[in-house]
Amino acid sequence: MSETAKSRAAELSHLRSRDFASGDPIPLPLTMASIFHTPGVGTGVDQYGRYDNPTWRAVEHALGHLEDAQCVSFPSGMGAISSVFFALLKSGDRVLLPADGYHATRAMAERFLKPLGITCDTRPTPTFLDGGFKGYSLVFVETPSNPRLDICDISAIAKAVHEQGGILVVDNTTMTPFGQRPLDFGADIVVSADTKAVNGHSDVLFGHVASRAPDIISKVTDWRAMAGGIPGPFEAWLVHRGLETLEVRFDRMCSSAETIAQRLKEHRAVRGLRFPGLNGDPSHNLARAQMERFGFLISFELTSEDKAEDFINNCPLIEAATSFGGVHTSAERRSKRGDAVPPGFVRLSVGCEPVEELWKAIETSLDRISG
Ligand SMILES: *Cc1c(COP(=O)(O)O)cnc(C)c1O
Numbered sequence: 001m002s003e004t005a006k007s008r009a010a011e012l013s014h015l016r017s018r019d020f021a022s023g024d025p026i027p028l029p030l031t032m033a034s035i036f037h038t039p040g041v042g043t044g045v046d047q048y049g050r051y052d053n054p055t056w057r058a059v060e061h062a063l064g065h066l067e068d069a070q071c072v073s074f075p076s077g078m079g080a081i082s083s084v085f086f087a088l089l090k091s092g093d094r095v096l097l098p099a100d101g102y103h104a105t106r107a108m109a110e111r112f113l114k115p116l117g118i119t120c121d122t123r124p125t126p127t128f129l130d131g132g133f134k135g136y137s138l139v140f141v142e143t144p145s146n147p148r149l150d151i152c153d154i155s156a157i158a159k160a161v162h163e164q165g166g167i168l169v170v171d172n173t174t175m176t177p178f179g180q181r182p183l184d185f186g187a188d189i190v191v192s193a194d195t196k197a198v199n200g201h202s203d204v205l206f207g208h209v210a211s212r213a214p215d216i217i218s219k220v221t222d223w224r225a226m227a228g229g230i231p232g233p234f235e236a237w238l239v240h241r242g243l244e245t246l247e248v249r250f251d252r253m254c255s256s257a258e259t260i261a262q263r264l265k266e267h268r269a270v271r272g273l274r275f276p277g278l279n280g281d282p283s284h285n286l287a288r289a290q291m292e293r294f295g296f297l298i299s300f301e302l303t304s305e306d307k308a309e310d311f312i313n314n315c316p317l318i319e320a321a322t323s324f325g326g327v328h329t330s331a332e333r334r335s336k337r338g339d340a341v342p343p344g345f346v347r348l349s350v351g352c353e354p355v356e357e358l359w360k361a362i363e364t365s366l367d368r369i370s371g
Helices: 003-012 054-067 077-088 103-116 154-163 214-227 233-243 246-266 284-290 305-313 355-369
Strands: 070-074 094-098 119-123 138-142 167-171 189-193 207-211 271-274 297-301 330-333 345-349
Touching: 003 054, 054 070, 054 207, 054 233, 070 077, 070 214, 077 103, 077 138, 077 167, 077 189, 077 207, 077 214, 094 103, 103 119, 138 154, 154 167, 207 214, 246 271, 246 297, 246 355, 305 330, 305 345, 305 355
Parallel strands: 094 119, 094 138, 138 167, 167 189
Antiparallel strands: 070 207, 189 207, 271 297, 297 345, 330 345
């Protein structure tokens, strides 16, 4: 991790204390309130819970510190992504999405943007630059893509999109602000499903939009207030708490993933392994250039659906579950969710368990299925 990322991580723990009065609680108080004391004109203060809440402000301040940007929080990753679409797009616009990214982003565009007269095209992540960006008002990428872990060049795409007058949105869910900083590479907007590693404890759905452009933040904030897709204060409080250990968890998860990917690659049962941190992975050079860490997701293929199910369900240190980024290592056979991957394709999300114990459990489970 770079020196600036380390200082951001260190400051995060003391952000609140800058404004402390004597006797203030050190941890963040939870404000469960829909209404606030507003005698007289009552402007410039909290008035009503759909517009603002002190607990949201705290989590947005903490996320904003990590993103070096303004942040707007949402009740889910999809809430964040849809706010960007609905606040910024209008009839006649064209958008470009990854063909191989998170399925709900594509499905939402198809089902809800198209009928509004917005054209939605898709393109595979590894060749995203091919064809240019003429005519696109919004270009959306996900890098590394979920679940195949392909990568595209954020700064080259940002430059090409800007030359055509469009804006670039990056879904940074798989990396978190500690792993990759798309805004520093010229992206206009970052969206993130904080449901995953940012909260990290698999007990909350949450999301955020980050941008350094005040007009974008203002439109997205207005959309949230009008549409009413607001996060609950308790969820915001839990995410704030999760953020306090994000750097530690992410560091452990990424380091363990590096060890485990290396060893998985050598295992006879495993083929088609993808991990951007491995020398020789098609994504490796670009990953080195634009990612601070290589992430905690690994994908690979086992020979059949049955073997993949057996591996996942009978490994004592793997939870069979969708989603990723939690403290518990988890895995899923992605064709089960409709991703265009072979039936034995596994996405492994490396958690916070001690790495040698984790590897021993994974190896035992792989040895068993490969007889
Ligand atoms: C999970 C996920 C989302 C959606 O997040 P929710 O909190 O489930 O709405 C969006 N993008 C990516 C890359 C994800 O993995």
